[in-house]
Amino acid sequence: MRIELRDGVLHTDGAPGLLATADYPYYRDNPSVWRERLRSLRDETGIRVVTSYIPWRHHQPEPDVLPDFTGATRPDRDLLGYLRICSELGLSVIAKPGPFIHAETNYGGLPDWICPAHNPEVEPILDAEGNPNLWPGSRLGPDGRVERWPLPAPLGGHFTARVGDWMRAVGKEVLQATIAPDGPVVMVQIANEGLFTDGALPLWSYDYSASGLAFFRSGLSGYYGSLDAYNQAHGTGYGDWAEVEPPRERRNASTVQEQLARADWGRYHADLLAEAYHGWTEALAPGVPVLVNLNPPAEHDHSFDGWLSRVRPERWNGIHYGFTNWMGVVSTDHDSHARYVLAAKRAPGPNLEENWGFSELYDRAYAAGATSFHQSLLALAAGATGINVYTGVATSGWGADMDVMHTPPYPDCPPIDAQGRPTDKAGTVRMLADFFEVHGAEFLAARQVAGPTWALYAPYAAVSAWTPSDRSAEPVGGAACGRALRAFHERMRTEGQDYRIVDLESVTAEALADHPHLVLHGGAFMHRRVQELLTGHMAAGHRVDLLGGEVPRLDELLRPCTVLAEALAGTGAGPTDGPLLDGPQVVTGNADAYWRTVAGSEDTGYLTVLIQSDNEGPVTVHLPLGAGRSAEVTVQGAKGGAGILRIVSGELGDFLLTGLNSFLGSAVVPMVAVDGEKVLGQVPADLARVGGSLRVLTH
Incomplete structure (x- = not known):
């Protein structure tokens, strides 16, 4: 059996199919019920692929003891036994070794000993003001609440080394013996919703640590080629890369050079994800496709911009896009709907966590299967290539070492309850699984009937992410992206139209031809190659509309470049009004x-x-x-x-x-x-x- 992901679509021995999965947190249950719970999940829901996090803290609670994957120290650590049961039941597995997993576990699944508060060798991740990012730890404080501990800097030397050790252990001791075709593991997911559930945070939230800034400045050197070229573009006079400071204050850009510096910081955030993803994957050496699960933008006014500048799947080179949904009931909340649709449209990939089980923790609406059914179908309609039931089974067998925050069952209303019995939701999931077992390949191959495509130029997002919410004025040059895209989304939804998104910095002319009508928000500068790409697109008879901002007249180094301006002037193209497509x-x-x-x-x-x-x-x-x-x-x-x-x-x-x-x-x-x-x-x-x-x- 050969497993591949092509354009986000699962292919098994060359045949495409929709990826329908359900999560089971084995580490929260007694091993004596693993087989029965998995059998119930399979038989009652029709799901044939299980996703499971592999918590680092669970398998390696002490730094000087090798990880236990066989149950030698405790039966519920017998990961190899768990995977063997999956194989015997005919279930495939997506293994998720973190290193950070969230999953409502203590310290996000990281072991206590990797926390900077307990280990001075571990560098903390820092925000723009120099404060560490905090996450709930594994102890209750005097007030009865969980203590909040600093998170590690993702590129810090000691953390990188220990993560490498963990990933190599999972790869060697677990994956080598269990990957398909001889074993059940068909894919691997790394990280969680960014790096530490931080993919939706503002650009000033992290990482200003010493290791992060060293990587930032190294990236500037590679991008600009020389300090002289950097100084010329930014109007600065630095004598050493170490003198270059990132943006820290949330305010409107006052010059185009300041815009360019913010674009640099946005590119750094994208590169930071790629660097960590590739480093962790290289240590894991999984031998099967690797996915990540990005959380959608947050609810803040700047969230689209910060998310779009950071989430750049085109830069991941072989690591595949996936996403989650934990932002609210989309059938009720327009804001949640917009953020969810953006995550589904950003790149081809599956939804890897849809809330099918948590009503008490998140929203009472999730007690009804109709809520999750609606959201799963929306994800697929908007472009997702798979769905996930998170979690498929209620569990009740964990200890305080894994979770001091929650009481059983976890979760409270999934398709299979804590006694292994099907709930009302099991039949709803079964309908979905059976329908897409029959029609999934055809559904994914069918073409979305959509109107114009939003042409994403991510540097504009990195610029406008810093615009204060109480300021209506645009930055110098009118660079905007996320908020303009959000307005475009609402317009299209009001008109009953669908749309797509394409990344201008990575798309080829041949691929762009599949998008005959582009819309974008302008700004003062744009990469010369991108201007030429859009100009060629128009010359081929396609349409480009500017829906706001100014026409760029500078290139990526702020040198004069009017290629696009001249092309737009020649066509008379401008803002368009009225319905854009004769769709449903x-x-x-x-x-x-x-x-x-x-x-x-x-x-x-x-x-x-x-x-x-x-x-x-x-x-x-x-x-x-x-x-x-x-x-x-x-x-x-x-x-x-x-x-x-x-x-x-x-x-x-x-x-x-x-x-x-x-x-x-x-x-x-x-x-x-x-x-x-x-x-x-x-x-x-x-x-x-x-x-x-x-x-x-x-x-």
Whole structure:
């Protein structure tokens, strides 16, 4: 069996498929129940791939003792035994060795002995004011709350060495014996939501440590080539790279040179992720594809900008993009919806953590499977290549060494409860898993029907990330990105349109041709190569619209460069108004609709309908098809629910639809109709047709 990830899509022996997974934290359960819990997960949900973190603190609690993966020191550390059970049950595994895992564990899964507060050899990660970043540790303080401990600097010498030791141990002692095709491990995920669940933090939050700044200045030397070239671009007179200081104060840029310095800092954040990812992967030497799971942007006004400047998958060279969702109920909260969609669209890759089990810890809405079902379908509609049930099984067997913060069960409402029994959610997950087992490859190959593509120029994000929230004025030169993209997202959603995102600094002219209509926000400077790329795009007959800001007239070193300005002046291109695409339109009801078509047939594809929590009554979608034809699609489902319909030659095929949302007290007799063809349930229930067979799930 050969496992590959191509453009974020799982290929097994060359055949593509949608990656449907569920997490099981083996380290939180007694080994005596591992087999039964995994069997229940497999049989009740249809999931065949399990994800599992491998907590460093669990397997190596003492620095001078080698990690235990066989259970020699304690039975629940028998990772090899756990993986053997997975293999015997026919389950594949995505192993997740950190080094930081979060997962509601003490100190994020790091061992206490790697904390800078306990080990003076470990350098702390620092913010712009020189303060260490803190994370809940493993002890309760006098006030009964968990003490907050400093996190290690990711490139600090001692931390790097010990992480290397940990990763090499996992690679040699675990992966060499368990990777496919002879073992169950098909992929590896490293890190967690950035490095230390910090991928969404502001650019001034880290890393101003000595090791971080040394890497920053080394990066400047490589980018500019010489200190003279740096000084010329920035208008400075430094005599040594060590004199160059990063931005620290959140305020508007007063000069274009100051903008350029902020672009440098944004590039450093992207390079910092890449450096750590590659160093940890090299030590692990896994022999299978490696993923990461970026968290979406945070809720702050600057969050899109900071996230876009840091999250640059195109710079990871062989490490694959994945993402998570922990920011709120997207069927209710527009802000959560926007942040989630951006994470799904940024690059091809799977959702590696969707909340299917935590209602008490996060939001009571997650007690209902409809909430997570809605979000999983939104991720796929927006571009994700896989879904994850986090977690699939409730656990209750951990000790204070792993988690002093939470009481069993963990989590409180997953598909399989702490006694191994299926809950109502198990049937909902089963519908998803079975539908995409049949149709996943075709769904992923189908083309999203989308309007214009947002042309991302990440240096603009790094500039505008520093603009204060109480300042409406744009920085000098009008450089903006994240907030402009957020406004564009809202416009497209209001118009019922879909869109894509392309990274201008890495895309080739051939790949860009797949995006015939580009929109972007301008700024004072832009790399000459990118200006020439956009100019060539227009010369090939494609469209480029500037939706704000000024046309760049400088290159990446602030030298005169008017290539793009002249091309735009020649075409008369400018801001565009009105609908941008004749896509699916929601005629009645409050919902979002996404349509993707199968190659060679504009009237065959998949329509995803995402019903908002305040919707009343049926949702009707006007669906344009090929050759001037159209269809009227009607869906009657629960508030906050969702449906996906396979439409074949304009007629209804298989489908999924939620008619029940217990959290909202919504119980609807489900119905789907395409023109005159209708399938109507008999009672309030979830309704599905998979492989032509009708299913009713009343919970």
